[in-house]
Amino acid sequence: MSNTKLLTHDCKIALAIAQLWATHIKPHMTQTEFAKKYGFKQTFISQVFNFHSAASHAFICSVAKELSCQPIDIDPLFNDPSRFRK
Secondary structure, eight states: OOOOOOOHHHHHHHHHHHHHIIIIITTTOOHHHHHHHHTOOHHHHHHHHTTSSOOOHHHHHHHHHHHTSOHHHHOTTTTOTTTTOO
């Protein structure tokens, strides 16, 4: 498990993704199935939902693709040049 301290924005995005997941993805796909389809580990998805890891650029893109929306619809700061830099 990651010891990363999440920024407030990362927590808001994790919560938003978890809510979208519960209403739009979970009814027809498990975390394991999503992980396999998009090349993630199921444990990473769980860590995002439990606020242990920040949602990555790729994860946000994958969720957006599954929902047929744009990443910026999930994360308003998605296009900010410093959003995913460390």
